[in-house]
Amino acid sequence: MAAAIGIDLGTTHCAMAAVRSGDRPEVLWNREGDLLTPSVVVFQGPGRILVGKTAKHATKDLPGDCVESVKRHLDDPGWSFADSHGGTHSAVEITALILRRLAEDATETLGHRVADAVIAVPAYFDDAGRDATGRAAELAGLNVLRLVDEPAAAGIAFSTSGSGSLLVYDLGGGTFDVTVMNVEGADPRVMATSGDRDLGGLDFDERLMRHVAAEVRKQTGPDLFDGGRRQAELREKCEQARHALSRAFQTRVFFGGGDRSHTVEVSRERFERMTKGLLERTAVGTEEVLGEAGLAWAQIDRILLVGGSTRMPMVRRMIERRFGSMPDTSVNPDEAVALGAALLAAQGANRRRGPAAVTPPSAVRSAGREKPRTGTEAHRRRPRAVRRRDGELH
Numbered sequence: 001m002a003a004a005i006g007i008d009l010g011t012t013h014c015a016m017a018a019v020r021s022g023d024r025p026e027v028l029w030n031r032e033g034d035l036l037t038p039s040v041v042v043f044q045g046p047g048r049i050l051v052g053k054t055a056k057h058a059t060k061d062l063p064g065d066c067v068e069s070v071k072r073h074l075d076d077p078g079w080s081f082a083d084s085h086g087g088t089h090s091a092v093e094i095t096a097l098i099l100r101r102l103a104e105d106a107t108e109t110l111g112h113r114v115a116d117a118v119i120a121v122p123a124y125f126d127d128a129g130r131d132a133t134g135r136a137a138e139l140a141g142l143n144v145l146r147l148v149d150e151p152a153a154a155g156i157a158f159s160t161s162g163s164g165s166l167l168v169y170d171l172g173g174g175t176f177d178v179t180v181m182n183v184e185g186a187d188p189r190v191m192a193t194s195g196d197r198d199l200g201g202l203d204f205d206e207r208l209m210r211h212v213a214a215e216v217r218k219q220t221g222p223d224l225f226d227g228g229r230r231q232a233e234l235r236e237k238c239e240q241a242r243h244a245l246s247r248a249f250q251t252r253v254f255f256g257g258g259d260r261s262h263t264v265e266v267s268r269e270r271f272e273r274m275t276k277g278l279l280e281r282t283a284v285g286t287e288e289v290l291g292e293a294g295l296a297w298a299q300i301d302r303i304l305l306v307g308g309s310t311r312m313p314m315v316r317r318m319i320e321r322r323f324g325s326m327p328d329t330s331v332n333p334d335e336a337v338a339l340g341a342a343l344l345a346a347q348g349a350n351r352r353r354g355p356a357a358v359t360p361p362s363a364v365r366s367a368g369r370e371k372p373r374t375g376t377e378a379h380r381r382r383p384r385a386v387r388r389r390d391g392e393l394h
C-alpha cells in the first residue's frame with residue numbers, strides 16, 4: 001500500500017502518482033476521473049471556492065474571480081490576487097488550495113489518507129520558490145518528504161529503461177526547461193540546466209488567439225480581447241484548436257451566439273509559421289545547455305520529451321532534425337514528472353519505515369540543495385533565459 005505520493009505541480013495542470021504495489025508508479029485518478037487536474041482556482045465568494053476542472057469550466061463566466069497559472073507567481077512574495085468579493089489571496093494560499101485538492105483526491109483513489117508527498121518544482125526555482133512550495137504544502141496539510149527538480153523527476157521516471165546521457169526537453173503549459181543529465185541506474189546527475197520561465201503552451205495559445213481575433217475583426221466581428229468572457233472563450237477555443245492541430249492538418253475555431261457567427265480556419269502550417277519564433281527559442285536554449293554541458297548532439301544517448309506541449313509535431317521534427325533520431329516517448333509527456341516524484345516518494349516512505357530517520361521537515365525543503373543558486377534574485381526580476389550549471393540533482 002502506498003504511503004506517499006509524488007506531485008507534479010504544473011503551471012496549467014497537476015498530476016499525482018504513487019507506487020501502489022510492486023515497484024512501478026502509476027498516475028492517480030482525480031475525483032472527475034481524469035489523470036490531470038487543471039491548476040485553476042475560482043473564488044465565488046467567502047468559503048465558496050472551485051478548484052480544478054469545475055474551476056476551469058467556470059473561467060468564462062467568472063473571469064475576474066479566476067486564477068490560472070499561479071505557479072508563475074509562486075516565487076514572488078509581493079504577488080496576490082484580489083477577487084471581486086473583497087478577498088485577497090497570496091500565491092502560497094492559492095497553491096495550497098490546489099495541493100489540498102490533490103491530496104483529497106489521492107486519498108479517495110488510494111483508499112487511505114495521504115499525508116506525505118514529494119513535490120516537483122521547476123529547476124529554475126530559487127529558494128523563495130522552493131520555500132513557498134513548502135509553505136503551500138504545509139497549509140494543505142501535507143508533509144513534504146522532499147522537493148525534486150522537475151527534469152530530475154522526469155529523468156528518474158525514464159531511467160528505469162536505460163542509462164547514459166539524457167537530454168530532458170520539457171515544454172509544459174507555462175515554462176520551458178531543458179536539462180542534460182547522466183543516468184547510472186536510478187541515479188541521474190544533472191550536468192547543465194537552462195530554461196525560460198515565460199515560455200510554454202500558453203504562449204503558443206496567445207499567438208493563435210491574436211491571429212484568430214484579427215481574423216474575426218476582419219469579418220467585422222467583435223473585439224475578442226475584451227478582458228472578460230469573450231477572451232476566456234477565445235483562450236479555451238484556441239487551446240482546443242492547438243491540440244487538434246497536433247493530430248490534424250486543419251481545424252476551425254467557431255464563435256456562435258448573438259445574431260452572427262464567425263469561423264476561422266487554421267492550418268497546421270499557418271500555426272507553425274506564427275509560432276516559429278517560440279520554437280526557435282527552445283532550440284537556442286537546448287543548444288546552449290548542450291554547450292554548457294560540453295557535449296555535442298551526437299554524445300546524447302537519449303532525448304526525453306516531457307510536458308504536454310511536446311505533443312506539437314513541430315517539436316518532434318525540430319528535435320529529430322538536430323538530433324538525427326527519434327526522441328524517447330516511452331513515458332507519457334505530461335505524466336513523467338509525477339511518476340518520477342512518486343518513485344522518490346515511495347523510497348522516502350520506505351526509508352522512514354526502516355531504522356533510518358527521515359530528513360527532518362525543516363531541512364526537507366532544501367533537500368539536495370546544499371549549494372545556494374547564484375543570480376536567482378536577478379532572474380526573478382528579469383525572468384527570461386534562466387540558466388544554471390552545477391552538479392546538483394534535486
Ligand SMILES: Nc1ncnc2c1ncn2[C@@H]1O[C@H](COP(=O)(O)OP(=O)(O)OP(=O)(O)O)[C@@H](O)[C@H]1O
Nearest residue numbers: 010011012013172173174175201246307308309311
Ligand atoms: N495534444 C496536445 N497538443 C498540443 N499541446 C498540448 C496537447 N496536450 C496538452 N498540451 C499542452 O500542454 C500544456 C500542459 O502541459 P503540462 O501539463 O505538461 O504543463 P504544466 O506542467 O502545467 O506546466 P509547466 O511544466 O510549464 O509548469 C498545455 O499548454 C496544453 O495545452
Ligand SMILES: [Mg+2]
Nearest residue numbers: 010011172307
Ligand atoms: Mg510540468
